[in-house]
Amino acid sequence: MEKRYSELDSLRGIAAFTVLLGHFMLLIPENNVTNFIEFSPLRIFVASSEAVTLFFVLSGFVLSLPFYKKNNKISYFPYLFKRFLRIYLPYYASLLLVIICSSIFYSGEINQLSLWFNQSWNGNTSVMLLLQHLFLLNNFPNVHFNPVLWSLVHEMRISIIFPLLMLLIVRKNWIFNILFGIGLTTLGFTLYLLFEKPSHDFFHTLHYTSIFIIGALLAKHRVYLVEKIKKFPLNMNIFLGLIGLFFYLFAKPAFALSIIFGGRDPFLATILDSWFVSIGASLIILLSFSSKRFSVFLSLKPMKLLGEISYSLYLYHCIVLFTFTHILYGKIPIFGIWILSLLASLVISNLSYRFIEKKSILLGRKLTKKTRQQKENTEVPNDNKEII
Secondary structure: OOOOOHHHHHHHHHHHHHHHHHHHHHOOOOOHHHHHHHOOHHHHHOOHHHHHHHHHHHHHHHHHHHHHOOOOOOOHHHHHHHHHHHHHHHHHHHHHHHHHHHHHHOOOOOOOOOHHHHOOOOOOOOHHHHHHHHOOOOOOOOOOOOOOHHHHHHHHHHHHHHHHHHHHHHHOOHHHHHHHHHHHHHHHHHHHHHOOHHHHHHHHHHHHHHHHHHHHHHHHOHHHHHHHHHOOOHHHHHHHHHHHHHHHHOOOHHHHHHHHHOOOOHHHHHHHHHHHHHHHHHHHHHHHHHOHHHHHHHOOHHHHHHHHOHHHHHHHHHHHHHHHHHHHEOOEOHHHHHHHHHHHHHHHHHHHHHHHHHHHHHHHHHHHHHHHHHHHHHHHHHHHHHHO
């Protein structure tokens, strides 16, 4: 049985919580306080875009583990079916809730709040908008139900092709795979420059595939890397942790280039910054296994709970925030809306995990196990017949 790395669940939970806090801050227009948080060590609490890159590295790590087991044959359609249930069933439940909430509680634009907030809901639910959200494979327009869904689009696209990627990753060395990942990023950026920019969402997927590859390589060489780091003295582990946090939070080559050249291309910024963030994320992941203190922290009950509800927390926090904001803005202080949204998000996410997520995971395991058993029962008589 494949070892489960509980530290990764806790890391995912912490990352989901930072996405929540980052989106809470995005509710209000940019000001001196938000700028201070953005460019200070406090950024660790609101680093939402970095957290998504960490999600992609973690997904690559976890999805790749079964492919490294000896004599373990991965059947594509059972894999994809389980992945579909894992992502889509909780997503559809959240989609139903956001359609209801946006239809009932939308109160119009609130000019005192941010563009990010005001462009998410507009009170109109068209058939085309529903269809765009149904399959999680197409990019969404500016007006959408839930701002976090863009990452699920890439997650699902890459999940579809991930077993094909693993055929390459398992057989080739890390240098080849890193170059292959860089090649995918370069291809995505080249296509972005050559074709109309509204199509660049698919070119982003090419780039994010390289981040999944980093996670898969981390899993492939995890034993060697963790054993190396465990031999380091405490001071070296602290240094690695600081380097990891620097790359994760503050290594922004796109920002430096924008100062030098006086401009900033958003796609190029995504490419450059997420590669650096993935380096930091990789160091953080490795330290979660190799540092006893860090591992103990991630094993605390609150961290484990966050890990359990991380996907639901990611799905529901914006829905809750927008609903409370449309209902209560102007009636209570914004801080009160944040507190109520935080508490409600945690409660709803816990309920979603217990009654939707867990059941979708168990359903996927049960159905794929049943299919595998039926296949084995069908194949046995054929083999015996050939022997006779």
